[in-house]
Amino acid sequence: MQAEVxxxxxxxxxxxxxxxxxxxIVRMVHGCQSGHPGGSLxxxxxxxxxxxxxxxxxxxxxxxxxxxxxxxxxxxxISPVWYSVLARSGYFDVKELKTFRxxxxxxxxxxxxxxxxxxxxxxxxxxxxGLSVGIGAALTKKLNADNGLVFTLHGDGELQEGQIWEAxxxxxxxxxxxxxxxxxxxxxxxxGPTDKVLALGNLRAKWEAFGWDVLEMNxxxxxxxxxxxELAKAKTFKGKPIMILMQTNMGHGVDFMMGSHKxxxxxxxxxxxxxxxxQLISNHQDY
Amino acid sequence: xxxxxxxxxxxxxxxxxxxxxxxxxxxxxxVALCADLVGSLKMADFIKEFPERFVQVGIAExxxxxxxxGMTIGGKxxxxxxxxxxxxxxxxxxxxxxxxxxxxxxxICASHAGLTLGEDGATHQILEDIGMMKMLPGMTVINxxxxxxxxxxxxxxxxxxGPVYLRFGRPVLPxxxxxxxxxxxxxxxxxNEGTDVSIFATGHLVWEAIKxxxxxxxxxxxxxxxxxxxxxxxxxxxxxxxxxxTGCVVSAEEHNRLGGLGDxxxxxxxxxxxxxxxxxxxxxxFGESGTPEQLMKKYGLDDAHIVSAVQKVLERKKALAx
Numbered sequence: 001m002q003a004e005v006x007x008x009x010x011x012x013x014x015x016x017x018x019x020x021x022x023x024x025i026v027r028m029v030h031g032c033q034s035g036h037p038g039g040s041l042x043x044x045x046x047x048x049x050x051x052x053x054x055x056x057x058x059x060x061x062x063x064x065x066x067x068x069x070x071x072x073x074x075x076x077x078i079s080p081v082w083y084s085v086l087a088r089s090g091y092f093d094v095k096e097l098k099t100f101r102x103x104x105x106x107x108x109x110x111x112x113x114x115x116x117x118x119x120x121x122x123x124x125x126x127x128x129x130g131l132s133v134g135i136g137a138a139l140t141k142k143l144n145a146d147n148g149l150v151f152t153l154h155g156d157g158e159l160q161e162g163q164i165w166e167a168x169x170x171x172x173x174x175x176x177x178x179x180x181x182x183x184x185x186x187x188x189x190x191x192g193p194t195d196k197v198l199a200l201g202n203l204r205a206k207w208e209a210f211g212w213d214v215l216e217m218n219x220x221x222x223x224x225x226x227x228x229x230e231l232a233k234a235k236t237f238k239g240k241p242i243m244i245l246m247q248t249n250m251g252h253g254v255d256f257m258m259g260s261h262k263x264x265x266x267x268x269x270x271x272x273x274x275x276x277x278x279q280l281i282s283n284h285q286d287y
Numbered sequence: 288x289x290x291x292x293x294x295x296x297x298x299x300x301x302x303x304x305x306x307x308x309x310x311x312x313x314x315x316x317x318v319a320l321c322a323d324l325v326g327s328l329k330m331a332d333f334i335k336e337f338p339e340r341f342v343q344v345g346i347a348e349x350x351x352x353x354x355x356x357g358m359t360i361g362g363k364x365x366x367x368x369x370x371x372x373x374x375x376x377x378x379x380x381x382x383x384x385x386x387x388x389x390x391x392x393x394x395i396c397a398s399h400a401g402l403t404l405g406e407d408g409a410t411h412q413i414l415e416d417i418g419m420m421k422m423l424p425g426m427t428v429i430n431x432x433x434x435x436x437x438x439x440x441x442x443x444x445x446x447x448x449g450p451v452y453l454r455f456g457r458p459v460l461p462x463x464x465x466x467x468x469x470x471x472x473x474x475x476x477x478x479n480e481g482t483d484v485s486i487f488a489t490g491h492l493v494w495e496a497i498k499x500x501x502x503x504x505x506x507x508x509x510x511x512x513x514x515x516x517x518x519x520x521x522x523x524x525x526x527x528x529x530x531x532x533t534g535c536v537v538s539a540e541e542h543n544r545l546g547g548l549g550d551x552x553x554x555x556x557x558x559x560x561x562x563x564x565x566x567x568x569x570x571x572x573f574g575e576s577g578t579p580e581q582l583m584k585k586y587g588l589d590d591a592h593i594v595s596a597v598q599k600v601l602e603r604k605k606a607l608a609x
Contacts, residue, residue: 064361072357113389121360123389126380132350133385136357136365139342143318144361163381166350174342 009052014222017088018048019282022253024084024097027286030273032101035109038263039155040081042186042219042248046153047085049225054233056148059090061118069148070137072122074130075155075184076110077265083107086119087287094287128161130154131181135171138179149236152181157189160198165210171241172211179241180232181212184219186250188261203245212243219248254279288504289479291463291497299455299491300398302434304329306441307366307396311337314364317445320355321368322348327457328368328398348373352381352393359391364445370404371397371454372413379419386450387423393451394444395420400430400454401541402574402582403491409573418546420452421519427451427472428519430540430548432493434462436516439470447472456491456541458579463494475522481511484597484604485529485536489515489548492539492567492588499593510597518548523555530556535604536564537596541588544568563603565596 009017021044029035051057055069062068073082080100087094092106099105106115110125122133134152141148158164171179183203191197200206207214213235217228225246232242250264251257254276268276311317311333319333320342334341342358344351348369355365367374374397375382386393397416404411421428427449431437437455444451478493479500488496493514500510511529515522530536536556538549549566556562569586583589 066361070360122356122391123384126384129349129353129381129385132353132381133357135350136354137360138357139354140358140361140363143339143363146361163347163349163353166345166347167353170344170347170350170354 011222014048014052016283017052018044018222019280020284021048021081021084021088023277023280023282023286025080026254026268026273026276026280028080028084028097028100029267031098033267034101035080035267036077036265037080037267038188038250038257038260039075039078039184039186041254041257042250042252043078043153043184044081044253045222045225046182046219046246047081049222049229050151051085051089053226054229055151059118061091063121065121065148066144066146067148069151070121071151071153072124072130072134072137073111073153074124075127075153075158076124079107079109079111082111091119092117097287127155127158128163131164131167134179134181135167135176138176141178149233150179152179154181154183155189156183156185156187156200157194157197159183159200168207168210168212175239176241177237177239180229180236180244181241182244182246184248185245186248188250188264190261190264192261207243211240213240214243214245216245216247219246220252288500293461293463295462296459297434297462298457298459299431299434299437300327300457301329302431302437303396303398303441303453303455304332306438308332308336309438310442310445311340313442314445316362316364317366318342318358318363319366319368320344320351322346322351322373324369327370328396330368348378349381352378353385355393356385356389356391359393364392364394366394366396368396368398370411371400371416372411375416375419375452376413383423387426390425391450392448394453395451396441396453398455399457401456401491402569402586402588403456403458403541403579405457405579405582406576408576412574414543414569414574415546416454417518417540417542417548421551425450426519427517428454429472429517430454430490431516432490432514433460433464435464435466435468436470439468440516443470443472454490458491460491461494463497473517473520473522475525476514476516478512478514479510481509481533483509483533484511484600485533486510486512486539486593486597487515487526487536487548487552488512488539489518491541495588495590496539496593498590499597502590502594503597508597508601515548518551521551521555526552526555527559530560530562535562535600537567537593537600538564539567539593542568543571545571563600563607565600567593567596
């Protein structure tokens with residue numbers, strides 16, 4: 001397995017990768033003048049930590065992922081960050097990022113298996129479905145005596161979908177304890193702050209009440225992300241599913257996008273792109 | 288004319304239960320999920336023999352479809368079980384995104400399809416499910432006719448790679464097909480050869496078509512009866528071969544006349560050889576409470592309605608010949 005031979009990437013280098021991923025995100029969204037930069041930038045550090053440190057995964061992709069850790073992205077609209085990290089960790093050529101959301105591309109607006117993109121195991125975009133899928137994959141790992149873990153990521157606004165709570169009930173009842181889910185708590189959704197659109201209340205209390213082991217982390221601090229994800233891994237196979245509440249800033253890394261729901265699904269113009277790229281200097285190469 | 292007899296009557300859903308058990312014995316990757324309707328879906332024998340391969344999801348059909356999709360990753364072959372209404376319309380988007388678009392090897396098994404849930408009424412009946420499922424790219428849609436065929440179909444879909452919608456009913460019906468039959472997905476089954484009219488029937492209506500065929504024979508009309516157990520992919524070749532001989536068509540299904548088998552056949556005819564056609568199907572309405580027999584009669588789904596549809600279509604065929 002790849003993880004056994006790979007050297008652990010130093011933190012400074014991970015920060016450089018994260019900068020480059022953020023450059024990719026704003027350039028991708030600018031390139032097709034559509035897509036979701038806000039949540040993608042907010043979750044960049046999480047994805048970099050996962051793919052360059054936490055996941056035991058193999059870029060020579062296999063759909064079944066036997067023996068690997070699997071990630072299911074439930075809030076599929078933040079596809080730019082996932083595509084960038086998949087490419088930058090070796091699943092496909094970074095040059096392909098320029099095809100994002102364009103005709104005949106494997107990089108559909110929302111992730112899909114329909115185009116056989118390595119790294120993607122299910123379509124997502126219609127919200128609320130990914131937790132159920134993650135549970136299913138985790139159940140199969142147990143049936144197959146496979147010790148790999150299943151990770152899922154969700155937006156906080158996505159929790160307004162009822163299917164999430166069906167899955168929230170199911171996982172603890174069935175002791176799905178090889179599952180680590182994360183919610184990107186950025187407090188923003190398309191129509192405004194989550195508190196105004198449909199408040200989620202006390203998320204820690206809610207998930208604990210459903211029987212999950214709940215952790216919290218700062219999703220824009222690589223050190224904290226790695227610490228908490230390692231802690232979460234240590235808590236697997238102990239009878240409970242694990243939920244991480246991850247605080248992020250929507251648009252993190254680009255000052256004029258930060259913290260605003262207005263950048264949930266809007267592309268920067270030429271001037272804004274230049275402005276953003278000046279704030280994101282990396283020692284890696286653009287695609 | 289071939290004569291169909293039977294010595295026993297059974298429900299098609301019991302055929303599903305028996306088929307699921309057999310599929311489970313043949314392939315260790317077969318798993319079953321149910322949304323609080325184990326008894327209705329006849330899953331008890333599978334659960335007894337393979338308890339670790341069964342997932343009870345509770346009354347949460349959307350979650351069930353997602354879990355089933357996820358279980359395919361790693362090689363499982365999930366069979367989901369609930370009533371047809373909750374197996375399709377309630378979870379259409381989950382099936383669309385997580386199963387069909389994602390090309391997951393899930394078998395969506397739906398009992399109590401059509402009107403025959405009877406007394407429970409329209410909330411628990413569904414007459415739109417074939418249409419919804421056949422419109423999904425990549426989805427195979429199967430509606431077998433009796434206990435034996437449902438059992439054979441259940442075993443066959445476990446061997447087929449890709450998403451499948453398997454539709455069956457509640458009522459107890461004559462068991463008239465071969466218990467040792469091979470089920471070939473997408474291959475129509477010739478029930479009875481004839482020369483005057485082609486009756487293409489699916490599900491419970493195959494038996495009604497057989498009864499209608501006997502009545503028609505008494506009237507001197509030779510009906511060709513073909514069981515279209517697979518609505519998608521449709522056996523266009525069998526349909527065109529039959530109509531080349533008979534020149535007119537009646538379709539028969541326990542479904543809304545919009546979007547079901549009849550429309551699939553009409554499309555084949557329109558593209559190849561437009562011919563007089565009548566639908567035996569529910570006339571774009573919801574169902575209601577009543578016994579299955581009462582409902583089949585009131586909504587025009589019994590043998591008598593097939594006979595009168597044949598008479599109508601023969602009149603049109605005659606008029607065209609003039």
